[in-house]
Amino acid sequence: xxxxxxxxxxxxxxxxxxxxxxxxxxxxxxxxxxxxxxxxxxxxxxxxxxxxxxxxxxxxxxxxxxxxxxxxxxxxxxxxxxxxxxxxxxxxxxxxxxxxxxxxxxxxxxxxxxxxxxxxxxxxxxxxxxxxxxxxxxxxxxxxxxxxxxxxxxxxxxxxxxxxxxxxxxxxxxxxxxxxxxxxxxxxxxxxxxxxxxxxxxxxxxxxxxxxxxxxxxxxxxxxxxxxxxxxxxxxxxxxxxxxxxxxxxxxxxxxxxxxxxxxxxxxxxxxxxxxxxxxxxxxxxxxxxxxxxxxxxxxxxxxxxxxxxxxxxxxxxxxxxx
Amino acid sequence: xxxxxxxxxxxxxxxxxxxxxxxxxxxxxxxxxxxxxxxxxxxxxxxxxxxxxxxxxxxxxxxxxxxxxxxxxxxxxxxxxxxxxxxxxxxxxxxxxxxxxxxxxxxxxxxxxxxxxxxxxxxxxxxxxxxxxxxxxxxxxxxxxxxxxxxxxxxxxxxxxxxxxxxxxxxxxxxxxxxxxxxxxxxxxxxxxxxxxxxxxxxxxxxxxxxxxxxxxxxxxxxxxxxxxxxxxxxxxxxxxxxxxxxxxxxxxxxxxxxxxxxxxxxxxxxxxxxxxxxxxxxxxxxxxxxxxxxxxxxxxxxxxxxxxxxxxxxxxxxxxxxxxxxxxxxxxxxxxxxxxxxxxxxxxxxxxxxxxxxxxxxxxxxxxxxxxxxxxxxxxxxxxxxxxxxxxxxxxxxxxxxxxxxxxxxxxxxxxxxxxxxxxxxxxxxxxxxxxxxxxxxxxxxxxxxxxxxxxxxxxxxxxxxxxxxxxxxxxxxxxxxxxxxxxxxxxxxxx
Numbered sequence: 001x002x003x004x005x006x007x008x009x010x011x012x013x014x015x016x017x018x019x020x021x022x023x024x025x026x027x028x029x030x031x032x033x034x035x036x037x038x039x040x041x042x043x044x045x046x047x048x049x050x051x052x053x054x055x056x057x058x059x060x061x062x063x064x065x066x067x068x069x070x071x072x073x074x075x076x077x078x079x080x081x082x083x084x085x086x087x088x089x090x091x092x093x094x095x096x097x098x099x100x101x102x103x104x105x106x107x108x109x110x111x112x113x114x115x116x117x118x119x120x121x122x123x124x125x126x127x128x129x130x131x132x133x134x135x136x137x138x139x140x141x142x143x144x145x146x147x148x149x150x151x152x153x154x155x156x157x158x159x160x161x162x163x164x165x166x167x168x169x170x171x172x173x174x175x176x177x178x179x180x181x182x183x184x185x186x187x188x189x190x191x192x193x194x195x196x197x198x199x200x201x202x203x204x205x206x207x208x209x210x211x212x213x214x215x216x217x218x219x220x221x222x223x224x225x226x227x228x229x230x231x232x233x234x235x236x237x238x239x240x241x242x243x244x245x246x247x248x249x250x251x252x253x254x255x256x257x258x259x260x261x262x263x264x265x266x267x268x269x270x271x272x273x274x275x276x277x278x279x280x281x282x283x284x285x286x287x288x289x290x291x292x293x294x295x296x297x298x299x300x301x302x303x304x305x306x307x308x309x310x311x312x313x314x315x316x317x318x319x320x321x322x323x
Numbered sequence: 324x325x326x327x328x329x330x331x332x333x334x335x336x337x338x339x340x341x342x343x344x345x346x347x348x349x350x351x352x353x354x355x356x357x358x359x360x361x362x363x364x365x366x367x368x369x370x371x372x373x374x375x376x377x378x379x380x381x382x383x384x385x386x387x388x389x390x391x392x393x394x395x396x397x398x399x400x401x402x403x404x405x406x407x408x409x410x411x412x413x414x415x416x417x418x419x420x421x422x423x424x425x426x427x428x429x430x431x432x433x434x435x436x437x438x439x440x441x442x443x444x445x446x447x448x449x450x451x452x453x454x455x456x457x458x459x460x461x462x463x464x465x466x467x468x469x470x471x472x473x474x475x476x477x478x479x480x481x482x483x484x485x486x487x488x489x490x491x492x493x494x495x496x497x498x499x500x501x502x503x504x505x506x507x508x509x510x511x512x513x514x515x516x517x518x519x520x521x522x523x524x525x526x527x528x529x530x531x532x533x534x535x536x537x538x539x540x541x542x543x544x545x546x547x548x549x550x551x552x553x554x555x556x557x558x559x560x561x562x563x564x565x566x567x568x569x570x571x572x573x574x575x576x577x578x579x580x581x582x583x584x585x586x587x588x589x590x591x592x593x594x595x596x597x598x599x600x601x602x603x604x605x606x607x608x609x610x611x612x613x614x615x616x617x618x619x620x621x622x623x624x625x626x627x628x629x630x631x632x633x634x635x636x637x638x639x640x641x642x643x644x645x646x647x648x649x650x651x652x653x654x655x656x657x658x659x660x661x662x663x664x665x666x667x668x669x670x671x672x673x674x675x676x677x678x679x680x681x682x683x684x685x686x687x688x689x690x691x692x693x694x695x696x697x698x699x700x701x702x703x704x705x706x707x708x709x710x711x712x713x714x715x716x717x718x719x720x721x722x723x724x725x726x727x728x729x730x731x732x733x734x735x736x737x738x739x740x741x742x743x744x745x746x747x748x749x750x751x752x753x754x755x756x757x758x759x760x761x762x763x764x765x766x767x768x769x770x771x772x773x774x775x776x777x778x779x780x781x782x783x784x785x786x787x788x789x790x791x792x793x794x795x796x797x798x799x800x801x802x803x804x805x806x807x808x809x810x811x812x813x814x815x816x817x818x819x820x
Contacts, residue, residue, distance in 0.1 A: 004384050008585055015377040023369055030365055030738055032730030047730055073733070105733040 032103045034076040046100040047075040048082065051109040057088035070111075088113050123157035132178055141178050141185075150176075150185060150196070163198045167210050170194050175222065180268070181229040186245070190219045193232065195245045211247050224266035224273070226295065233273055233295065235264050240275060240293065254293065271295050330680070332805070334673035338698060339803030342705035342796060349710065353717035357726045361718045361735045367710055372742045378582050379749040385581040386756050389555060389638045397535030397639075398440045401542065408542045413445065414475075414513055415534050416504055416520040416600055420451045420496040424525040426462055428644075431560070433466065435528035435642075437473040441535055444475040447507070447518075451500030455484040478507060486611075491809060494609035494616025497522050501600075501608050508600070516548060518600035522609070522617070526644040527595045528560060536639045537597050544635055548599040551592045551621050551634045554641045556580055559762045565645035569654050572662075572790050573645045574757045584636035589696050592621040592634055595641050602627075614808060615668040622671060625693075626678040630685040640760075655789060663794035667801075667808050669701045705799055708791035715739055 028035065033042040050059055051071040059066050061074055062083050070086065079102045086094040091113040098106045128142035133155075141152045141163070148166040153159055164185060166173075172189040179185060184197045195211040218236035226233055226242065234241045240255035259278040266273050273293040278286050352360040401410045419432060429450070436448065450466060452459035463479035471477040482499040489495040501520065508518060519541055523529075533554060541547050558565075558573035565573070583590050592598075594617055603609075606623040609616040624632040646661045647654045675697060679690040719732060726732050801808055 004388065004585060005587065007384065008381060011377055011380055015373050019370060019373045022373075023366060026365060026369055026738060027362055030361070030731045030734040032734075045730075047733065049733060075730075103730050104728050105730050107728075 032075075043078070044102040045076045046079055046102055046104050046106065047073055047077060048084065048098055048100060048106045049073045049109060050084070050086065050111065051107075052086055052088070052094070052111040052113055054088070054091075054113065057086045057091075057113060060085040060087070071109075073105075084108065086111060086113065090116050092116060124153070124160075129173075130176070132176075134178065134182070137182060139182075143173070143176055143187075145173055150178075164196045165199075166196055167194055167212070170210075174220070177223065177225055179225045179229050180227070184245070186223060186225070186232060188220050188223050191215050193220065193223060193234070193243075195232075211245060213243060213245075213249060213251075219260075221261060222264050224264075227268045227271050233266055235262055235275060237261070240273065242295070255291070331673055331677060334676050335670075335802045335805065338669050338672055338701045338705075339796075339799035341698070341702045342799050343803075345702065345706045346709055346714070346796075349714045350717060353714065354721045357718035357722035358729060358731055360714075361731050364710065364715050364718065365735065365738055368715070368739050368742050371707065371711065372746055375746050375749050379752050381582045381585040382578055382756065383752065385555075385585050385636075385638070386759070389581070389640070390759070392536075392638045395532065395536070396440075397532045397539050401535055401538050404539070404542055409517060410538060410542055412514075412517045413538055413542070414447060414508075414518045415441065415445060415538070416447045416449065416501075416508070416518050418449045418451055418497055418500050418504070418520065418522050419525050419527070420493045420500065420522065421456070421459070421462075421525050422453060422493065422496075423456045423458070425458070426465060428526050429462065429466060430469070432523070432526060432528055433470045433473075435530075437470060438531050439529065439534045440531045441538070442475075443473060446474045446534070447476040447478070447504065448474045449478045449480060449500045449504050451480050451482060451496050453484070453496055454481040476507065476511075478504060480504075488611060490612040490614075492610075492612065492614050492616060494613060494619070495611040497616065498608035498611050501603060505600075505604065515601035515604055516599065519552075519597055520600040520603050521595070521597040522620075523595040523641070524643055526560060528642045529554075530639055530641070533637075533639055533641065536637055540635055540637055541597075541599070546631065548602045549624070549628045549632045550598070551624065551632075552597040552637055553580075553584065553590065553592055553634050554595065554597075554637045554639055555584065556594050557640045557642050557760055558645045559640075559642040559760070560644045561647075562645055562761065563765055563768045565647045566651060566654055568651060568786060569645050569647035569658055571786060572658055574760070575753075577760065578753065578756070584638070587633065587636070588692075589700070590634040590636065591618045593617055594643070596620075597637075598624070613670055613674070614664060615670055618668050618671055619674060622675050622678065626675075626682055626685075629682065630689045630693075642762075658790050659794055662790045663798050664808070666701070666704060666795040666798035669795075669799050669802055672697050672701065673802075701795065701799065705792055705795035709796075 025035075028042055032045050032047065034045045035042055048061075049071070050073070055070050057070040059068070059070055059072055059074075060083075063085075066072065066074060077100045079100050082098050082100055084094075084096055084098050092115075094111050094113060096108075098108060100106055123140075126142065127144055127146060129145040130143050132141040132143075133139075134141065138155050139152050140155060140157070141150060143150050148168060148170070149162055150164040150166065151160055151162045153161075166187060170187060170189070170192070173187050174189050176185055176187040182198070184195055186193055186195045188194070192215065193213040195213070197210070213232075215234075215236060218238050221235045221237060223235075224233040225231075230245055231242050232245055234243055234251065235257075237260040238257055239251075239253045240257065241251040241253050243249050243251040255275075255277075257277050258280070259276075262275045262277050264273060264275040271294065273295055274290060275293070276288060276290050278288050280286055349360060349363065352363070404410050417436060419429070421429065433448070433450075436446070437443075439446065448470070450463060452463055459481055463481075467477060467479060478500075480500040480503045482496040484491075486495070486499075504520075505515075508515065519537060521537070537552055537554075540552055544550055555577065557577045558570075562570055562573070580593060583593075596617060598620070602624055603620075606620070606627045610619045610623070613619050621632070621634060646657050648657045672694075676694050679685060679694060715735075718726065718735065722729075722732055798808070800806075
């Protein structure tokens, strides 16, 4: 037992020695100090931390390859500017300069190394003019102006099927949009909107012929499906209107526009239309205003809108000409 | 409040106050000065690693000693002692204080004792029942019939409830029974110095060589009456049936005791222990109003002999039950309560310091050293796991953008992680040693359990918080606010101990 106690005594003092000898080294390392064996002095250093996406890249510090691959840290760096280059096979290299400060860590933790050959996939080889992606249903709609047909596929360009045929005489298509209910779409040109129902929609009581909405006196700038999937919101050169998507429907003018070519955005979630228009002030100068028009599906609101066209229009920011 | 009471209360507040002070200071420091906090945490981590390696080395040495002596025939060694050592005069008085444990707990303990390689005519057994236990008399009668003939003398005592100056503690019962045994010893005209008394938990199963080992160490020790004799507690009785969590905690407890056995200057009696009956009488028996009677009896001896009192480690095991319950959550609660009861040993601090103030013969250096050890061990018990598991992350959490740019913010988790990976080596040692102290696997227990015994060590970080810091903080806070604990037996499987 005595021997054990002697060994224990030696171990105890060895542990005490290790603690007091090791602690200054660990603390100084943690704080970023570097011990110079030649001068027997501590100098404060900084460090660079590199993390890449993907990882495993070679890192060159001032042109010299460091042993670790990313993610990696380069410690005990004397404060100053360092050139870093990061290389990974089959990826574009990253190059840059990093400022290292004493006792601080310079983080390069958002480096993305882009592949030399991007992950590009050809989905199909078809003749179409424009497309529309439905992320919710994971479908791609294609508009083929030449053949006047709309067809769709899944997001991997499989399972193609024709969904609608456009009217033969409908030309100069300026825009189109598939309705949220996925049963119809509209196409429009400057003076006419055509609502086309998808094939095989008979069960839902939809007609199998297109609906035409004519605008002989006005020029259509943009059209949106209202969130009720029945009304259309139409911006012409003169008005903001709503119109039902049925034959012989008459538009309701909600706002009279001062300026042609208004920009517009319809927020389906908020049921609000944002559009720009100009306004002349009493002193004769023009303002470019952004408006927000609330478009509730409530019939009461629509009636109110019809009775008081400007109610519900709210200017978001007034801007002086030239600003 | 008179001066004495004020001093006592101040001493009761110190351990909890210090522990809370350390925890709150480190949390606040993490917020107001994360760099300073990080330095303290790294310092503590490094200290803990060095300490763990050091203590693991002690564990290996103690374990080696245990295995070196496991095949020793202690009775033969006693018989080989010179006659003047007095082995042939030596009696063993074994007291089993019984709270409300049933026959299924008491029978195995008595059976194990009856298998002792020791002259049975010199074994005196006292089954110390509580009068308030309605089954006490029936159980006493049954056990007397079964075991009375296997020992030199067999007594059943019944400790009355609600005696003046007593709390409902194991020590009160043990003291009552020791006084009854004294009358018996007097009646047989046996000298007190020829009697070794062992106070065993009710579930304690001794090895056949235990009494021989105890006798040998007692007879060959210098100042044999100025020492307590401490066997190594293991929790093997039901270890194969106990859930991983409980098993792991109890194995760790056994290891802690093995480690303590190598630090003789700090070694204090724990759980089942033995001592001279003469000394027990002189120090006026176990305390009757304190829960931690097992350690207080050592301090009573230390104060009585003016600091010239020690604990002699016995490298032989006594086996007890693992504390567990029917499901994991209940087991956690059971373990928590048991560890809180152990941590209530913090009540020793006011007792000891108060004793030191009254005693003018113990050298001041000894008083300071022992007080510091006692205080440091309890404060460390309460805060270490909290610092390692929780506070270590606070500087990064509260440090904000400025701190995150500092080199130390980057290095803190890196250094901590590196240091802890280093301790994996010590963990592997603990895993290996834990295997070696296990009893043979009973029939019907799956081989998979062996694999589980290794895998369960991954739970250590969670366990150290649950049964490490929290029970100790709880116990110290109760003492701090004078919410004194009462003795509650521990549930062990379907038994209550």
